Amino acid sequence: MGPASITHEQLEAFDEVGIAELARRLEEDDYPTAFAGLGDWHLLRALAIHRPELARPYVHLVDQEPFDEE
Incomplete structure (x- = not known):
């Protein structure tokens, strides 16, 4: 399921x-x-944007931590 196929x-x-x-x-x-x-x-990212109260406990799964590719 891509981002374009997620409906309201x-x-x-x-x-x-x-x-x-x-x-x-x-x-x-x-x-x-x-x-x-x-x-x-x-x-989950769409839920975090549109339903933040529901996604708040799981926002750590959306956040991207910086990393060094070298």
């Missing part, structure tokens, strides 16, 4: 249980490919 209705349908499950998947990072979790990350 999907975001409004989320509740504490749904976002906790989304966060669990992201924390476990047990996706079949390196890019499979990207859809969940985009969804």
